[in-house]
Amino acid sequence: MFTWVALAALILFSGLSYFAGRRRAAGLQGAPVSLHSLPGYHGAYVALWAGVPAALLVLLSAGFGGPLGEVLVRAAPPAAISSMDAFQSDVFFDDALAMSRGQQASETVYEGPQKAALDAAITKSRLISDLITYGTLAAAVVLALSGAVLAYPRLARDFRARNRVEGWIYAVFLACSVTAVLTTVGIVASLVWESLRFFHAVPIQSFLLGTEWDPQIAMRTDQYASAGAFGAVPLFAGTFLIMLIAMAVAAPIGLFSAIYLSEYASALSRSIIKPLLEILAGVPTVVYGFFAALTVGPLFRAGFNALGAQLVGGEFDALGQYLMQVQNQMALVAGAVMGIMLIPFVSSLSDDIINAVPQSLRDGSLAMGATRSETVKKVVLPAALPGIMAAMLLAVSRAVGETMIVTMAAGLQAKTTFNPLDTVTTVTVQIVTLLTGDQEFDSPKTLSAFGLGLTLFVVTLGLNIIALRIVQKYREQYD
Amino acid sequence: MPSQRDDAAAQGPKIKIRARDVNVFYGEKQALFDVSLDVPERSVTALIGPSGCGKSTFLRCINRMNDTIPGAVVKGRIEIDGEDVNDKALDPVVLRARVGMVFQKPNPFPKTIFENVAYGPRIHGIASSKKDLAEIVERSLKRAGLWAEVADRLHQPGTGLSGGQQQRLVIARAIAVSPEVILMDEPCSALDPIATARIEELIDELRHQYSIVIVTHSMAQAARVSQKTAFFHMGKLVEAGATDEIFTNPKDSRTQDYITGRFG
Numbered sequence: 001m002f003t004w005v006a007l008a009a010l011i012l013f014s015g016l017s018y019f020a021g022r023r024r025a026a027g028l029q030g031a032p033v034s035l036h037s038l039p040g041y042h043g044a045y046v047a048l049w050a051g052v053p054a055a056l057l058v059l060l061s062a063g064f065g066g067p068l069g070e071v072l073v074r075a076a077p078p079a080a081i082s083s084m085d086a087f088q089s090d091v092f093f094d095d096a097l098a099m100s101r102g103q104q105a106s107e108t109v110y111e112g113p114q115k116a117a118l119d120a121a122i123t124k125s126r127l128i129s130d131l132i133t134y135g136t137l138a139a140a141v142v143l144a145l146s147g148a149v150l151a152y153p154r155l156a157r158d159f160r161a162r163n164r165v166e167g168w169i170y171a172v173f174l175a176c177s178v179t180a181v182l183t184t185v186g187i188v189a190s191l192v193w194e195s196l197r198f199f200h201a202v203p204i205q206s207f208l209l210g211t212e213w214d215p216q217i218a219m220r221t222d223q224y225a226s227a228g229a230f231g232a233v234p235l236f237a238g239t240f241l242i243m244l245i246a247m248a249v250a251a252p253i254g255l256f257s258a259i260y261l262s263e264y265a266s267a268l269s270r271s272i273i274k275p276l277l278e279i280l281a282g283v284p285t286v287v288y289g290f291f292a293a294l295t296v297g298p299l300f301r302a303g304f305n306a307l308g309a310q311l312v313g314g315e316f317d318a319l320g321q322y323l324m325q326v327q328n329q330m331a332l333v334a335g336a337v338m339g340i341m342l343i344p345f346v347s348s349l350s351d352d353i354i355n356a357v358p359q360s361l362r363d364g365s366l367a368m369g370a371t372r373s374e375t376v377k378k379v380v381l382p383a384a385l386p387g388i389m390a391a392m393l394l395a396v397s398r399a400v401g402e403t404m405i406v407t408m409a410a411g412l413q414a415k416t417t418f419n420p421l422d423t424v425t426t427v428t429v430q431i432v433t434l435l436t437g438d439q440e441f442d443s444p445k446t447l448s449a450f451g452l453g454l455t456l457f458v459v460t461l462g463l464n465i466i467a468l469r470i471v472q473k474y475r476e477q478y479d
Numbered sequence: 480m481p482s483q484r485d486d487a488a489a490q491g492p493k494i495k496i497r498a499r500d501v502n503v504f505y506g507e508k509q510a511l512f513d514v515s516l517d518v519p520e521r522s523v524t525a526l527i528g529p530s531g532c533g534k535s536t537f538l539r540c541i542n543r544m545n546d547t548i549p550g551a552v553v554k555g556r557i558e559i560d561g562e563d564v565n566d567k568a569l570d571p572v573v574l575r576a577r578v579g580m581v582f583q584k585p586n587p588f589p590k591t592i593f594e595n596v597a598y599g600p601r602i603h604g605i606a607s608s609k610k611d612l613a614e615i616v617e618r619s620l621k622r623a624g625l626w627a628e629v630a631d632r633l634h635q636p637g638t639g640l641s642g643g644q645q646q647r648l649v650i651a652r653a654i655a656v657s658p659e660v661i662l663m664d665e666p667c668s669a670l671d672p673i674a675t676a677r678i679e680e681l682i683d684e685l686r687h688q689y690s691i692v693i694v695t696h697s698m699a700q701a702a703r704v705s706q707k708t709a710f711f712h713m714g715k716l717v718e719a720g721a722t723d724e725i726f727t728n729p730k731d732s733r734t735q736d737y738i739t740g741r742f743g
Contacts, residue, residue, distance in 0.1 A: 267549060360586035364649065366547055368599045368656065369576035378598070383589045 002133055003062040007055060010144060014051030017148045021046030021155060028157050037162035045154075045161040048168050049147035054140040061136035069128045070097060073121060080117035096121035100129065191457060194450035201444040202230045207451055209233065213414035215434060215445045230448050232455065234414040238424030242335045242406060243399040245420055249339025250399075251392055254346025261347070262354040263376050274351075281344035285404040292337035292409035297328035304421065323421075327411075332420040334410035338402055342395050349394065353387035354380060386470045393467035397460040403428035427452050495520040495660060495690040496541060501555035503536050503545065510536045514555075514716045516709055518660075523682060523691045525705035525722065527698060529742065532711040534694045538662050540564075541692065542578035543571040559660065576603055579653030579689075583665040585645030587637035587652075592629050595637040595648055596620060599656035615655055623651035624681050643674025647681065654689070661685065663693040667700065679704050698738055702726050710734045 022043030029035055035042075074093050081092050092114075095105040100122045110118045155161070199207065210231020257277070261270055308323025357380050365375040381388070403426075411423025412433065434449040496518035503511040511533045518524045526534035536545070543564060545551040557564045564574055576599070587595050596616040599605070606612035616633070620626040625647040629640070637648050646666055653661055663682070667675040682691060682704045695701050701708050702722060709719035710731075718731045729735045736742055 358586070360582055360584055361588060363544065363547070363580075363582060364586040364588065364652075365598070367542060367544060367575055367580035367582075368602070368652065369572050369574075370598075370602050371572055374602050378602070379588050 002137075003058055006058045006137065006140060010051050010055050010058070010140070013144055013148070014047045017050035017152075018043040018047035020148075021152060024152065024155050025161070028155070034157075036158050036160050041161040041165050042155045042159070044165050046148055046151045048165070049151035050144050051147075052168070053147055054144040057140050057143060058136060061132060065129075065132040065136065069125065069132055072128050073097060073125045078117040078120060080113035092118065093121065097125055100125035188457070191450055191454045194447055195454040197442075198444060198447035198451040201447065202451070206230065207232055207448075208455070211416055213430070215430075215448055228444065230444065230451075232427070232452060234416040235425060235427045235430055235452065236455075237416045237418070238331070238410070238414070239400055239426040239428075241331050241418055241420065241424055242338065242410060242426055243396060245332060245335025246338035246342055246399045246402075247392070247396060249336055250342035250346050250395055253339075254343045254395075255350050255388065257343070258347040258350035258354055259376055259381075262351050263372060263380065277344040277347055280340075281348070283341070285341065285402065286408075288337050288341050289404040289408035292333050292405050293328070296337055297330070297333045297409055300330070300333050301326055301328050326421050327423065329409060329411035329423050330421050331410055331424045334406045334408075335420065337409060338399055338405050341402070341405065342399060345398060346391060346395050349391035350384075350388050353384045353391060356387070357383045386473060390467040390470040393463050393470070397463040397467075400456065400460055400463075401428060403432055407432060427456050431456075492519045492522060494518070495559065496692070497556075497558045497561075498537070498540075499556045499558075501537065501540060501553065501557060503533070503540060503554070504552045505548070506550040510714055511540075512714045514711075516716055516719055518690060518692055519707060520690050521686060521688065522706040523686045523693060523704050524707045524709065525701035526692065526694045526709050526711060527696075527701050527737070528711035528717075529737065530696075533714040534709075534711045535664055536714075537711070538664055538692060538694050541660065541662055542575050542580055544575075544580065546571055576656050577658055578660045578662060579656065579658035581646070581650055581653055581661065581663045581666045584669050585642055585649055587640070587645050587648050589636065589638055591634045592620075592637045592640070592648060593633040596651050596655050598652060603656055605656060619651040619655040620648075622654055622685070623647045624677070624684075625651055641674070643670050643677055646670060646674070646678055650678075650681065650685075654685070658689065660690045660692065663691065665694050665696060668696060675700075698726075698740075710737060712737070 020043075022039045025035060025037075025039035025042030029039070070093075073096065077089060077093075081089050084092065091106055091108055092110075095108060095110075096118055098105045099118075207230050210229065211233045212229040212231045213234045214229040216228060257273075261274060265273065304323045304326040308320045308326070311317065311320030312324065314320065361379050361383060362375055365379045366372075370378070406426045407429045410425065410429070412425050412429065413423050414425050414430070415422060417424060431449045431452050434446055434452075440446065494517045496516075498514060498516045498518075501511055501514040502509065514533070514537055516537075526537065528534050539545045540553050540557055541559075541564065543553075545553055553565060555565075559574075559577070562569065588598060590598070593616055596619050597606075597612055600612055600615050606615055617626065620629065625644060628644060629648075637645065640648060646669075650661075650666075666682075667678050670678065679700065682693065685691060686706075693701075693704065705722045707719065708722045708725040710717045710725065710729075710733075712733050718725065718729060718734045720730075725734065726738060729738060
């Protein structure tokens with residue numbers, strides 16, 4: 001609440017500073033020497049100094065003021081609670097902080113010196129919280145006023161307000177991109193940190209090279225459970241198998257539809273087909289998931305079972321028996337539906353790349369007496385090949401990261417198999433099953449999710465880097 | 480309209496291309512109006528005129544490249560050796576093997592120099608063996624005056640050549656399929672004066688074997704390389720005749736104004 005009021009006041013003040021700065025600059029205007037910058041820039045210069053530093057302070061205080069207060073309260077435990085163990089003293093401070101904010105405390109009853117200590121802690125907490133609030137307020141007022149007061153007199157006919165404002169804008173853009181980078185760094189750091197904890201419990205070589213995946217381990221000593229096995233090979237094999245099936249569907253269909261759209265389609269059919277493909281791209285993956293699980297799965301199963309029934313008793317009896325037992329959930333279903341999901345992705349990327357091939361090359365080939373398909377095969381595709389390769393690699397990294405379809409349509413059993421009719425599981429699916437529900441976050445079971453996540457991240461990062469490098473090389477050819 | 484009728488009798492050599500009453504529409508817009516023009520064999524015919532006058536459109540009618548533009552409609556008759564190019568029975572792919580084209584901007588394929596020249600012979604199955612193909616490539620490059628410069632780097636990308644070399648490479652590519660006619664759409668407009676002089680020299684050599692139609696913005700170039708000149712204006716053929724005639728004694732005042740630089 002305080003933050004919002006403070007920010008609104010700052011915006012108002014900053015706006016007023018803008019008009020003041022502009023007016024002063026307009027007053028300086030005159031022959032023979034004109035202003036270096038338009039009056040608006042002078043106004044903006046004053047407004048930025050009046051508003052931005054103070055606003056940053058208010059936001060910082062809103063973000064970190066609370067935690068800072070807590071740390072200060074907890075920093076000096078009173079004598080009365082020094083006898084408590086760590087857990088009890090934690091509860092004590094939690095209660096003190098909660099009561100100082102008027103929130104629900106625990107049901108612990110404090111008596112005698114502890115009650116006095118609690119009251120003292122509550123008072124101290126309120127005091128610190130008030131200090132932070134009003135301190136911020138005062139500092140913000142000082143910052144805003146001094147910003148405006150220091151910036152205003154600098155306005156002069158030859159003052160380069162335009163360039164100064166440019167500097168501010170540069171800083172804003174820089175801050176935004178730094179935020180994105182820092183977030184990524186934070187995610188990677190947490191992945192690496194937790195993975196290190198996991199690799200403490202499970203050696204990295206047995207994780208990367210082990211062939212058995214069975215993360216169920218005993219949480220208590222009296223519980224019966226297997227010792228747990230964390231070999232990621234079956235998961236990566238499953239991921240790879242499903243990715244292969246998906247790309248076998250998406251690569252040809254996506255590429256060929258892109259060729260149709262960019263080389264053959266009339267303007268009319270292009271204007272119909274392209275938006276339809278984009279709709280396909282907008283379908284949530286969970287919808288593809290139940291399409292796979294409820295429609296495609298049973299359909300494939302019925303097909304394979306019927307085929308098996310034909311073969312039983314004949315030359316391929318064993319194959320027939322096997323096909324009769326095929327279940328709804330199999331790698332083929334998940335892979336095929338994932339391939340359909342990737343078609344618009346592949347086709348729209350490839351379409352852009354094919355369109356980037358200069359028309360003059362097509363004209364040159366057609367004028368040589370080549371047909372359209374010869375032109376596509378011999379000139380357009382070779383020219384677009386690096387870009388198409390990059391598009392395929394991006395599709396692969398999406399296939400590897402896809403979770404929902406596989407969760408619903410491929411089963412959950414970790415098997416090292418390349419039989420597309422078998423149930424398999426993938427890295428992402430295991431991460432989901434490891435981390436859903438109530439879990440404690442320090443057993444190897446849950447930590448293994450970070451190990452998987454890190455490995456997956458490294459793989460997709462590698463693919464993306466290769467793809468981007470290829471695209472860059474390709475761009476250099478035509479610019 | 481006598482001014483739009485080409486005076487074929489004035490031309491000594493045999494007529495290679497005979498265009499009669501050609502009208503071209505791009506959608507609603509008419510780009511060419513009743514153009515009739517004869518192109519003599521084994522000589523250079525220059526099409527001149529201000530931008531947007533329809534000279535490139537006319538050029539693209541000859542090898543039916545207008546087919547590749549959506550909404551383009553060509554009416555009238557264009558004959559090459561008496562054969563109508565717009566005949567339904569005629570395959571434009573075969574036509575384009577007989578009528579080569581060189582574009583404004585050099586457009587070598589992103590392949591090696593050798594593969595660029597071998598492109599046409601390969602798709603039309605002209606070479607009977609690898610040796611034969613290599614001979615065709617060498618002969619074409621020699622004829623385009625590029626052989627000496629690229630003989631030792633045939634297997635490097637054609638896009639690595641200079642602009643003038645690229646333009647000679649695509650001329651070599653065009654003559655590799657032994658066309659009868661070569662169309663050139665402002666072939667020197669992207670080149671520096673030295674490369675331009677080199678190409679003009681080449682055009683002058685090539686005319687002994689091919690019938691060449693060249694669109695150009697440079698009046699000086701038309702005067703230098705062509706034997707016949709046709710002046711287009713606003714989609715109409717204003718005047719056509721022997722080049723020295725057109726440049727020294729134009730019949731139409733618009734031609735006079737254009738070649739003396741009063742507009743265009």
